[in-house]
Amino acid sequence: MPRSRSSSSDAPSIESATSPQIRRVRAYKGASDDEEMASDASSEALESATEAPPNDDLATISFGALIKAQSALGKRRRRSSSSTDPTEDQPPEPFSTTPHHPPRPTHPASSEALERRAGKKDHRDFSRPSKHAPTELSAKKAVSRKRSVIHLPRRQSRDPRFEPAVGRVDDEKVKRNYAFLDSYRDNEIAELKAGLKREKDAGKREVLKKALTSMESRRKTQQLKEQRQEVVRLHRREERAKVAEGKKPFYLKRGEIKERALKERFRGMKSKQVDKVIERRRKKLTAKERKGMPLERRG
Amino acid sequence: MSSFFTTPKSLKKRRREDATGPTNSKRIKAGASRSKKSKAGKDDSEVSGSDDDLEDPQADGHESSSEDETAADRRLRLAEQYLEKIKGETQDANEIGFDAEDIDRDLIAERLQKDNDETKGRMCKFIASDYDFKAAVRTNFRLKHSHMNGVAICPPYVYTVSKDTTITKWELPPPTDPRRKANSSQKPVRRRPVKVLEVKGDRSKAKDKDYSYHTAPILTVAASSTGKFLATGSLDKKIIVYDTATLKPLRVFTQHRDAVTSLSFQPSTNQLYSASRDRTVKVWSMNELAYVETLFGHQDSVVDIAAYPGVERCLSVGARDRTARIWKVIEETQLVFRGGSGSSGNSSKPVSRKPASDKLGSGVEAKKYAEGSIDRVAVIENDVFVTGSDNGSLCLWISQKKKPVFTQPLTHGLEEPLRPDEASAEVHLGPDFRLPEPQPRWITALASVPLSDLVVTGSWDGCVRVWAVGKEKRSLRPLGVLDRSDAISGAINGNAGEKELGIKGLVNDLRVFEREERGQESLCVIAAFSSEHRLGRWNAGKGSGGSGGVLMWEIPRRKVGRARRKKAQPKSI
Numbered sequence: 061m062p063r064s065r066s067s068s069s070d071a072p073s074i075e076s077a078t079s080p081q082i083r084r085v086r087a088y089k090g091a092s093d094d095e096e097m098a099s100d101a102s103s104e105a106l107e108s109a110t111e112a113p114p115n116d117d118l119a120t121i122s123f124g125a126l127i128k129a130q131s132a133l134g135k136r137r138r139r140s141s142s143s144t145d146p147t148e149d150q151p152p153e154p155f156s157t158t159p160h161h162p163p164r165p166t167h168p169a170s171s172e173a174l175e176r177r178a179g180k181k182d183h184r185d186f187s188r189p190s191k192h193a194p195t196e197l198s199a200k201k202a203v204s205r206k207r208s209v210i211h212l213p214r215r216q217s218r219d220p221r222f223e224p225a226v227g228r229v230d231d232e233k234v235k236r237n238y239a240f241l242d243s244y245r246d247n248e249i250a251e252l253k254a255g256l257k258r259e260k261d262a263g264k265r266e267v268l269k270k271a272l273t274s275m276e277s278r279r280k281t282q283q284l285k286e287q288r289q290e291v292v293r294l295h296r297r298e299e300r301a302k303v304a305e306g307k308k309p310f311y312l313k314r315g316e317i318k319e320r321a322l323k324e325r326f327r328g329m330k331s332k333q334v335d336k337v338i339e340r341r342r343k344k345l346t347a348k349e350r351k352g353m354p355l356e357r358r359g
Numbered sequence: 360m361s362s363f364f365t366t367p368k369s370l371k372k373r374r375r376e377d378a379t380g381p382t383n384s385k386r387i388k389a390g391a392s393r394s395k396k397s398k399a400g401k402d403d404s405e406v407s408g409s410d411d412d413l414e415d416p417q418a419d420g421h422e423s424s425s426e427d428e429t430a431a432d433r434r435l436r437l438a439e440q441y442l443e444k445i446k447g448e449t450q451d452a453n454e455i456g457f458d459a460e461d462i463d464r465d466l467i468a469e470r471l472q473k474d475n476d477e478t479k480g481r482m483c484k485f486i487a488s489d490y491d492f493k494a495a496v497r498t499n500f501r502l503k504h505s506h507m508n509g510v511a512i513c514p515p516y517v518y519t520v521s522k523d524t525t526i527t528k529w530e531l532p533p534p535t536d537p538r539r540k541a542n543s544s545q546k547p548v549r550r551r552p553v554k555v556l557e558v559k560g561d562r563s564k565a566k567d568k569d570y571s572y573h574t575a576p577i578l579t580v581a582a583s584s585t586g587k588f589l590a591t592g593s594l595d596k597k598i599i600v601y602d603t604a605t606l607k608p609l610r611v612f613t614q615h616r617d618a619v620t621s622l623s624f625q626p627s628t629n630q631l632y633s634a635s636r637d638r639t640v641k642v643w644s645m646n647e648l649a650y651v652e653t654l655f656g657h658q659d660s661v662v663d664i665a666a667y668p669g670v671e672r673c674l675s676v677g678a679r680d681r682t683a684r685i686w687k688v689i690e691e692t693q694l695v696f697r698g699g700s701g702s703s704g705n706s707s708k709p710v711s712r713k714p715a716s717d718k719l720g721s722g723v724e725a726k727k728y729a730e731g732s733i734d735r736v737a738v739i740e741n742d743v744f745v746t747g748s749d750n751g752s753l754c755l756w757i758s759q760k761k762k763p764v765f766t767q768p769l770t771h772g773l774e775e776p777l778r779p780d781e782a783s784a785e786v787h788l789g790p791d792f793r794l795p796e797p798q799p800r801w802i803t804a805l806a807s808v809p810l811s812d813l814v815v816t817g818s819w820d821g822c823v824r825v826w827a828v829g830k831e832k833r834s835l836r837p838l839g840v841l842d843r844s845d846a847i848s849g850a851i852n853g854n855a856g857e858k859e860l861g862i863k864g865l866v867n868d869l870r871v872f873e874r875e876e877r878g879q880e881s882l883c884v885i886a887a888f889s890s891e892h893r894l895g896r897w898n899a900g901k902g903s904g905g906s907g908g909v910l911m912w913e914i915p916r917r918k919v920g921r922a923r924r925k926k927a928q929p930k931s932i
Contacts, residue, residue, distance in 0.1 A: 123647075123649055123650065123651060124644075124647055124649065127647065127649065171650075172614065172653055175652065175653055176655075179655065182691075184692075186692065192759070192760050192761060192762075193759055193760070193761060194685075194694040194695050194696050194758070194760070194761040195694070195695045195761065196692050196693070196694055196695075197656060197692065197693050197695060198691065198692060198693075199654040199655060199656055199686055199687075199688075199691045199692055199693045200654075200655060200691050201655055201656070202655045203638055203655055203656065203657065203658055207658070207659075
């Protein structure tokens with residue numbers, strides 16, 4: 061039957077021109093056919109060895125060509141090769157009778173390691189003809205030993221600030237709902253003051269004093285904020301009435317809001333208190349300005 | 360060359376037929392008789408009208424044989440030689456044939472088509488209906504050891520491997536002479552294969568690096584169709600290649616990092632594919648006794664591998680990753696086919712819903728069993744393959760679809776339900792105690808005749824089941840059952856209802872091939888069975904009994920009439 065000696069020999073003529081990746085397979089197959097002719101084999105081996113890239117990446121040279129090159133060049137090449145395992149120098153197979161089975165040029169483990177590393181550079185992407193067709197993947201990418209036995213999805217955390225389902229914050233509502241905390245805070249300030257009076261230990265006094273001052277200043281800012289909001293609210297109420305009549309709305313400036321709040325604050329105070337407040341503020345501002353002066357020029 | 364086959368001259372053929380007169384059952388091979396070719400007077404198809412053109416150049420007036428160039432002359436001469444050879448072979452095959460078929464254009468055309476299909480890897484033999492499985496003759500291989508894990512064939516030799524690191528070479532006796540069978544009324548005789556060689560490894564030499572035999576249970580064996588090499592793989596991570604004549608180890612390969620679970624030679628070449636528990640498939644060349652490359656991709660240990668005839672591709676299955684992958688070695692790519700659809704159901708085709716055979720009751724098909732792992736694979740042709748899973752389902756796949764086109768659920772039925780004392784260690788079982796449901800039997804062995812439509816499966820239900828792939832390659836149908844009963848022992852083969860006649864053990868490996876020697880065609884199925892699965896002792900101690908062995912069935916061809924019907928028109932299935 062006139063069938064070819066090996067079916068593989070039909071393939072080379074078609075495939076050889078297509079891609080550089082299969083070059084090494086073709087070289088190997090060509091080598092197998094010319095095994096009997098030693099001279100041709102050695103020349104071919106040398107040819108295929110010189111075809112290898114200059115950085116001598118062993119993964120791209122066909123194995124058959126390597127063997128042939130070795131046998132042609134002798135032991136000198138094997139010793140100079142850096143990836144030889146020392147145990148390879150001993151005769152490894154006592155049971156091989158045929159002479160043309162020389163020992164491996166590289167350690168078996170390192171050739172697989174080279175293949176695994178080479179597989180990482182394979183960036184081919186295959187597209188399926190249809191969604192019913194099987195997926196095509198590269199056969200050179202090594203698979204890690206990590207297995208996910210049960211796939212647990214990672215917890216998705218949701219920030220309510222950016223969650224569209226939550227909606228906008230209504231400060232009034234929040235303040236109304238949490239108004240009970242203000243009474244708690246006032247109670248705590250009173251307790252801290254009482255505790256400070258009773259406490260003798262300097263260290264603990266420091267701690268208490270710090271807590272007290274921070275709470276009090278927080279309370280103060282909250283009050284100031286409330287005063288400002290009150291001013292704005294009042295103004296908005298008036299404006300709404302005017303708009304209902306038909307006038308255009310008028311918005312207060314920041315400075316205007318501050319002034320009105322200040323007026324409101326001072327209204328309830330007596331003249332002594334007002335003086336005190338102004339004095340304190342003046343001192344604070346001058347102290348700030350004094351800090352701005354460079355050290356050399358400070359008095 | 361093609362011009363010879365594309366010029367049918369029907370009118371001319373008819374004229375020649377009338378001229379030659381009465382039919383001759385035999386044709387004389389000599390060249391002078393070419394002009395006196397006698398036809399059977401059957402259908403004169405126009406397929407290979409070229410045969411006449413070749414044989415009767417003088418008869419055709421306008422055939423330019425005299426003014427041919429040397430190249431065309433040479434082609435002509437070679438083509439004539441080839442056809443002569445084929446004619447001779449088909450004539451020999453039909454010499455003793457009692458079906459009175461003449462060698463005519465159809466046979467030669469068929470043979471040429473078959474050769475073409477074989478080289479291309481297309482299904483060319485539709486032999487499923489040709490064999491009578493009820494008339495199978497069973498033979499035991501006489502073995503001292505047990506726990507057979509694998510079997511490989513290279514006709515007429517059979518190689519078996521076992522858990523105790525023994526490799527045995529057997530020679531099959533020649534097939535029985537059907538003439539003798541037809542004449543005398545004597546019963547068919549069981550002819551045992553003869554042991555030729557045996558080789559055993561040593562478990563104590565596990566640490567010895569220079570030891571050239573296996574030191575752990577051998578899991579798989581493969582023989583090259585060229586008849587020169589035998590390869591075995593075992594739990595000790597080694598692949599050992601032997602010379603078949605002497606069973607001497609030629610080479611030991613230690614590149615695999617874990618047990619080697621399966622080996623397969625590419626038909627008509629000396630290229631070997633190996634599959635291992637380290638999730639890699641490695642390609643080896645036996646011409647140089649060397650390692651070629653590694654193919655990565657499986658996510659779990661690769662348990663079975665099969666090679667494609669005609670193309671440099673192989674097909675492997677990972678166990679619990681439930682994928683079958685076709686590896687295109689030259690292009691360094693893989694095609695991934697995903698299984699694991701037991702719970703979601705089979706394809707919606709009505710054929711798959713029908714139960715397989717007598718054993719399966721009607722209540723069984725309602726429940727679907729999830730496919731946990733795909734265990735075995737067999738190649739049918741270039742684009743078609745079958746896989747067997749651990750939920751008993753036999754799936755038929757084509758390479759254009761990522762899901763199976765046909766699934767035969769529960770091919771070997773369900774296991775017997777456990778007894779309460781087996782299911783629980785409690786002395787007093789509570790009122791809400793439920794017996795666990797019976798599980799389906801896995802498919803532990805799967806084999807096919809290369810490039811044909813016959814598939815055999817094995818499990819531990821005591822028999823080997825035979826299936827046929829439908830003509831349109833989209834379905835599977837059951838053909839028959841092989842167990843330890845046969846005509847010789849008095850029982851009809853296939854009557855596996857009687858437990859004593861079932862195979863006592865688990866079938867670990869199957870091989871099936873046709874034996875065509877001098878006109879006798881029979882189908883040979885060889886099963887290697889053991890009390891344990893080759894990869895693990897899941898069913899040890901479950902009372903499957905027996906120790907193991909190798910069984911062989913020879914299935915004769917059916918009678919003449921049916922064979923002729925096959926020729927006229929292929930049966931639509």
